[in-house]
Amino acid sequence: MELAKITTRGQITIPAEIRKKLGVRDGDKVIFLEENGRIIIDNAAMISLRSAQNAFAGEAERLGLKTEQDVVNLVKDVRREIWEENHARND
Structure with missing residues (x-):
């Protein structure tokens, strides 16, 4: 389990191990999703890629x-x- 502190401006630093698992680096974007009453953070680029893949599924x-x-x-x-x-x- 990793812990992050929220600043007075609402900012957090994502711990290095979590960044590695998400595959994000400086300048990348993350997305916050709500699933079953829980908030999930994910790599925004990967979500977009999966969405595009799903949209094109079966087209070939x-x-x-x-x-x-x-x-x-x-x-x-x-x-x-x-x-x-x-x-x-x-x-």
């Missing part, structure tokens, strides 16, 4: 993407479509 299968090359080809196709749209507007 839906789009028929099975290999890294499939993804590369999709990106090229999208870039070409965007270029063609922009180029058509300039004519």
Whole structure:
């Protein structure tokens, strides 16, 4: 168990061992979540990454993407479509 003191400005220093476990360093952000009446602190970047992963879950299968090359080809196709749209507007 780790302990942190709250300053008069409401600030705390997260103990080094907790920072290591969270994977946070200077300048990183943490998020406070409430679960079942308890407050949980977590790495904000990791929460965002997990949220994005969950949002995209199943999309590769839906789009028929099975290999890294499939993804590369999709990106090229999208870039070409965007270029063609922009180029058509300039004519």
